[in-house]
Amino acid sequence: MAGDSDLIVNVDLLIESESALSKIQKELKDINNRKDEMRPYWGSGEISEAMGDFVDNWDDYRTKMIESLEGVGKLITNTIDGFTGADAALAKELKKARKGK
Template identity: 45%
Template sequence: MSDLVVDFTLLSTSAKQLKVIRTEFKDLDDWKDDVGSVVGAPEMKAAMTDFVDNWDDNRKRLLESLQTVGKMVEGTRDAFRGLEKSLAKAGTKKQ
């Protein structure tokens, strides 16, 4: 019989890091206006606008994915903590 080992520290750290990454990507929105004001040539500005619009669409999907994965990690951690408490309680009752 093998034992299941859950690294709660790793799960908690992963959830925190995903939140930090999500915040970093979310805050990238501010650079859009800066880029437009620096680029002078109309063709270059049009190309940058297309890039930024494409980036925004992909960034939104990435933000949603980061949030979803973060919730999954937190849910996994919380489920295993609850299971651990339940098993500990059950083991105490038998003794």
């Protein structure tokens, strides 16, 4: 049962996740620049007004998503740093222990 308690961390997957989150954040931030380009295609009248309301509402939620992604990204970065640091420290101690024998 002792073998079941070993912790295995896939740092490569964490690094890939960190990169993917960063790309998603960038895309969400860049959307704001495209909304003004799309306004002429909405037509006029009620449809244009409804689309404007939708975009404004979407901006609020998009901002919240970006903030959440930033928070998750920081957690992933801290996890990567923590486990790579712990791994390096354990390797150093193992080398010391081998020299001491």
